[in-house]
Every structure is written in C-alpha cells, then in structure tokens.
Amino acid sequence: MREALEGSLAIARAVSMAKPDVVAAYPITPQTHIVENISKLVAEGDLHTEFVSVESEFSAASVVLGAAAAGARAYTASASQGILLMSEVMFNISGLRVPLVMTIANRAVGGPLNIWNDQSDTMAVRDAGWIQLHCISNQEAVDTTLQAFRIAQETDLPVAVNMDGFVLTHTMEVIDMPTQAEVDAFLPPFEFAGQLDPANPRSMGTLVDPNFFPEVRHSHHAAMGKALAKIEEIDAAFAKVFGRESGGLLTVEGDKKARVGILAMGSVVGTMLAGYEDFKDEVGPARIIKLRSFRPFPAKALRKAVKGLDKLVVIDRAISPGMGGVLGTEVSAVLSTMDKAPKVYNYALGLGGRDIPENMYRDLLKLVEDKKAPRFAVLDADLEKLAPEDR
Amino acid sequence: MIEYRIHGRGGQGSVAAAYLLAAAAFEAGFTCQAFPAFGAERRGAPVMAFVRIDDKPITLRSQVRNPDFMIVQDDTLLLDPNLTAGLRPGGAMLVNSRRPAEDFAKRFDTRVVAFPATDLAVEVIGKPIPNTALLAAFLALTETVPQEALAAALRGRFHGAVLDKNLVLIETAAKAVEQGAWKELADA
Numbered sequence: 001m002r003e004a005l006e007g008s009l010a011i012a013r014a015v016s017m018a019k020p021d022v023v024a025a026y027p028i029t030p031q032t033h034i035v036e037n038i039s040k041l042v043a044e045g046d047l048h049t050e051f052v053s054v055e056s057e058f059s060a061a062s063v064v065l066g067a068a069a070a071g072a073r074a075y076t077a078s079a080s081q082g083i084l085l086m087s088e089v090m091f092n093i094s095g096l097r098v099p100l101v102m103t104i105a106n107r108a109v110g111g112p113l114n115i116w117n118d119q120s121d122t123m124a125v126r127d128a129g130w131i132q133l134h135c136i137s138n139q140e141a142v143d144t145t146l147q148a149f150r151i152a153q154e155t156d157l158p159v160a161v162n163m164d165g166f167v168l169t170h171t172m173e174v175i176d177m178p179t180q181a182e183v184d185a186f187l188p189p190f191e192f193a194g195q196l197d198p199a200n201p202r203s204m205g206t207l208v209d210p211n212f213f214p215e216v217r218h219s220h221h222a223a224m225g226k227a228l229a230k231i232e233e234i235d236a237a238f239a240k241v242f243g244r245e246s247g248g249l250l251t252v253e254g255d256k257k258a259r260v261g262i263l264a265m266g267s268v269v270g271t272m273l274a275g276y277e278d279f280k281d282e283v284g285p286a287r288i289i290k291l292r293s294f295r296p297f298p299a300k301a302l303r304k305a306v307k308g309l310d311k312l313v314v315i316d317r318a319i320s321p322g323m324g325g326v327l328g329t330e331v332s333a334v335l336s337t338m339d340k341a342p343k344v345y346n347y348a349l350g351l352g353g354r355d356i357p358e359n360m361y362r363d364l365l366k367l368v369e370d371k372k373a374p375r376f377a378v379l380d381a382d383l384e385k386l387a388p389e390d391r
Numbered sequence: 392m393i394e395y396r397i398h399g400r401g402g403q404g405s406v407a408a409a410y411l412l413a414a415a416a417f418e419a420g421f422t423c424q425a426f427p428a429f430g431a432e433r434r435g436a437p438v439m440a441f442v443r444i445d446d447k448p449i450t451l452r453s454q455v456r457n458p459d460f461m462i463v464q465d466d467t468l469l470l471d472p473n474l475t476a477g478l479r480p481g482g483a484m485l486v487n488s489r490r491p492a493e494d495f496a497k498r499f500d501t502r503v504v505a506f507p508a509t510d511l512a513v514e515v516i517g518k519p520i521p522n523t524a525l526l527a528a529f530l531a532l533t534e535t536v537p538q539e540a541l542a543a544a545l546r547g548r549f550h551g552a553v554l555d556k557n558l559v560l561i562e563t564a565a566k567a568v569e570q571g572a573w574k575e576l577a578d579a
Contacts, residue, residue, distance in 0.1 A: 270450035
C-alpha cells in the first residue's frame with residue numbers, strides 16, 4: 001500500500017516484515033531512527049525478535065555474527081564511525097561466510113567531525129568482503145532490504161544495504177509498502193547450512209594457516225563473483241511478487257544513445273535524472289548509469305553499459321586522499337581492458353553533506369566539453385576558502 | 392512541482408510541519424517529499440525544512456533553493472536579510488508575527504501574510520508551538536491541499552488530547568487569513 005513515510009520508519013517496518021530472530025544495534029546519527037523504530041515495534045509487541053541493546057558497534061556486529069552463526073536471521077544498522085568500529089568484526093562475518101544484513105545510513109567519516117551524508121563509511125570497508133548495494137530512493141531501500149535477506153542466505157555472504165544518511169533516512173516520501181503476505185511469498189524462512197549445531201559439533205573461526213588461507217580467500221572471491229547472478233535473479237524474483245525491480249546490478253537511464261555518460265551510486269542518481277529532464281535541451285542528453293551493486297563489482301555489465309560513450313563522468317561520494325575517487329578509480333580499472341573505452345572524468349561531490357544542486361547535471365556536461373577538464377577533482381570545493389598553500 | 396521552505400527555531404516543529412504538509416499533500420493524492428536541513432540540533436537554533444509536492448514521482452534530492460513559498464515560524468529570523476534568498480519572483484511568504492505584514496513586505500519585496508500563530512497556539516493548545524496553525528493558514532491561502540487532508544495527516548501523527556486540540560487549532564487558524572488569497576500564485 002502506498003504511504004507517505006520517513007525512510008527510517010519504512011526500513012524498520014521492512015526489517016520487521018523479514019521477521020528477524022535477532023536485532024542488535026547501537027544508535028548513531030543518521031541511523032538512529034531506524035533502530036528506534038525497530039525497538040518501538042518490539043516494545044509494542046508488533047515484532048517478536050531478540051532485540052539486544054549493546055554498548056558499542058563492535059558488540060552489535062559481534063552479537064549478530066554469533067546469532068547468525070547459531071542459525072538466526074540477524075540484522076544490524078550503523079553509519080560512519082560506527083562502521084569503522086565494526087570493521088574488524090565485519091571482516092570476520094564475511095570471512096566466516098556468515099549471512100546477515102546491515103543497513104548503512106551513509107555518513108561522512110571524521111575527523112573533522114561531520115554528521116552529514118557522503119559514502120566514506122561504506123568505502124572504508126570496501127574490502128571487508130560484504131555485498132554492498134546502493135539505493136537511490138526509499139522505495140529502493142525498502143525493496144533492497146527485503147532482497148538483501150534472501151541474497152545473504154542464498155550466497156552465505158553478509159549484505160550491506162547503503163542508503164544516504166538524512167537524504168534518504170530522514171526524508172518522508174511516498175513508498176509502496178509491501179504486505180506481510182507478499183514478503184512471506186518472496187522471502188523463505190532463514191536457513192544457513194553452515195550454522196553451529198550441538199548435535200553435529202564443528203568449529204567456526206579457527207586459525208587458518210598458510211596451507212589453507214589463500215584457498216579461503218579464493219573461495220570468498222569466487223562466491224562474490226557468483227553473487228552477481230544471484231543479485232539479478234533475486235531482483236527478478238522480487239519483481240514477480242511486487243511488480244517492481246530495484247535495478248539488478250546496474251541500470252542505464254536517460255538517453256541510451258548519448259555519447260556522454262554519468263555514473264553514480266545512491267540518491268545523487270535521482271538528482272542527475274531530474275537534471276537530465278530539465279537541462280537536456282540546454283546542454284544535451286546523457287546516458288545515466290545507476291550502479292546498484294558496488295560489491296560484487298559488475299565489470300561485464302559496466303563495459304556493456306558504457307559501450308559507445310566518448311566520455312564518462314563518474315561521481316564519487318567519497319575520496320581516497322592521495323589517489324582520488326574510489327568508484328572512479330575502479331571504473332577506470334574495469335574499462336582499461338575495453339576497446340574504445342570512454343574517457344573517464346572522476347569528480348568527488350557532496351562530501352560531508354555539501355548539497356548537490358540539480359544544475360550539477362548541466363555543470364558536469366559543460367565541464368567535460370572542455371579539453372582541459374580535470375580528470376579528477378573535488379569539484380564543489382571552493383578553493384577560495386583555503387590558504388594558497390593548501391590548494 | 393511546488394517547492395516550499397520552512398524556517399523556524401529548534402523546538403517550534405519545523406521538521407514536523409514539513410512532514411505534515413507532505414503527508415497532507417499525499418492524503419490529497421499528490422506525490423510528496425519532505426526533509427530537514429540538519430544543523431545544530433538544539434532549542435532556539437535556526438532550523439530549515441523543505442517540501443516538494445508534485446503530481447508525478449520526485450527524483451530530485453537537493454535542498455530547495457528556489458522555493459515558491461516560504462513559511463517563517465519566528466519573525467526574528469527575518470532579521471537576516473538573506474533569509475528569503477532564492478524565493479521565486481511571484482512567490483510569497485507566510486510569517487508568524489504580531490507585526491503587520493507590511494513591515495516585512497517592504498523589506499523583502501515579496502507578498503507577505505503575517506498572523507500571530509504562536510498566540511493562537513497558546514490560546515487553543517496551551518503551548519507555544521505554531522506549526523499546525525501556520526500550515527492551516529497556509530493551506531487556506533493557497534488552497535493547494537484541502538484542510539481535511541491536513542486533519543487526516545494530523546490524525547496519522549497525533550492522538551488523544553494533542554490531536555483534538557490541534558484539530559480545533561487548525562480550524563481556527565484557517566479562518567485567520569483570507570481564503571484563496573494566494574490561489575493564483577499556487578496555480579501558476
């Protein structure tokens with residue numbers, strides 16, 4: 001049923017409909033409303049789950065790791081420094097191939113302290129071995145959350161659902177909320193073949209010496225590769241029940257015949273789509289590529305999506321100081337094996353919550369017309385604010 | 392698409408006002424989007440919230456830079472001459488104030504309606520929270536969304552005595568301004 005809901009409340013209700021056995025979380029802005037709403041659902045008797053209030057994100061991640069290992073459907077949520085505090089456990093969760101779901105309410109990482117939205121947190125755990133999906137709207141966040149529970153248990157991999165902090169979590173908009181019957185038809189009960197079982201004792205998390213460590217890593221990498229098809233398959237299965245998709249691995253929108261492309265992840269894609277409608281007559285059309293799956297990275301699908309482009313603008317909502325944009329660097333690497341690859345222009349935008357206006361679409365298209373356009377820049381940084389030696 | 396910017400001070404319910412306006416628009420069959428500009432989260436600090444209302448899906452996520460309408464919950468915020476920056480020509484501003492609208496209209500060169508929403512709120516609900524009174528007045532001026540949709544949005548958010556008092560408040564506040572005075576602006 002269509003409702004006007006705040007993103008965080010919608011996510012809490014989606015998680016509730018997935019019937020998690022265990023939820024453990026520590027509040028952090030801008031994730032707080034999600035966890036608050038889940039605890040309210042528990043307190044009011046609408047959700048029967050073991051809600052564990054922990055003293056840190058390290059514990060939150062540890063609790064869901066243990067719970068899922070014991071065969072429970074487990075969920076947590078965090079952001080920013082909370083993700084960093086979890087990071088050690090995140091590597092353990094994925095390395096032990098434990099399926100569970102986490103929402104990341106994307107926020108900048110300090111210092112300096114900043115509570116606003118960018119995607120530095122999820123990029124800091126890029127190599128933690130989790131599936132990382134990005135959402136452009138609260139509808140996609142709700143739908144992807146439900147899909148994530150199924151992806152996790154069909155791949156034995158943890159799934160992080162990224163939604164931009166504030167921009168999505170604190171936005172009220174129209175969301176078609178699933179019914180419990182629809183969710184039950186889509187999402188089977190939790191099953192984890194590797195679960196700990198006293199009747200059939202085994203160890204999890206033992207020391208793995210050099211004789212076996214590369215094999216463990218290889219199999220993890222291979223599982224990520226196989227997850228590509230699963231993500232698409234489960235999005236299609238979702239569409240069968242709910243009549244809408246979330247965009248598989250990536251989708252191509254805007255003008256598919258355009259020679260210039262814009263690739264991005266998260267809510268900024270929506271702003272680019274609005275900019276396309278309003279500025280395409282002024283500066284020309286663009287092919288807009290919405291990347292949903294960052295891990296596993298859909299290299300093959302991306303090469304197909306950029307075919308025929310002369311130029312590709314990659315918007316990064318994070319920066320790797322000393323290198324540039326994380327997403328831009330990866331896109332360049334993937335396109336390096338392609339004949340007639342488009343020239344990549346990588347711009348970090350909206351760091352620490354800097355507003356990305358609709359006319360950014362126009363500004364980007366105008367900028368890359370210039371032969372001297374930089375290949376990387378923190379594009380919306382106002383250098384006048386800096387001392388000359390810091391520019 | 393109509394874009395709105397709500398200015399207030401922490402504690403006045405500016406974010407709640409944005410959510411209520413969006414929810415009312417949804418009740419009336421529109422698509423909507425409402426979100427706050429989070430800054431210093433403390434009582435008295437200037438707060439902004441944004442609303443977009445359209446009859447098709449809204450994908451734009453940027454802050455509202457060029458509002459068609461502004462609602463100002465505290466007239467001391469208008470001491471900042473840049474408060475109305477970006478307000479569209481032909482737009483209008485509803486101000487919670489005991490002062491006459493002319494005081495603001497001259498300074499800001501825009502259409503202004505002013506009425507003492509805090510006084511009305513104190514009188515009816517016993518608390519100096521002007522947000523629902525301002526929304527009702529705003530809907531009366533623009534006729535963009537029927538008052539009944541606002542009442543429905545309130546029922547979705549409040550219960551008991553708080554709801555009952557607010558329902559009385561919005562009915563009173565809607566009569567405090569000229570019905571349909573900004574209808575042409577909203578339709579344009």
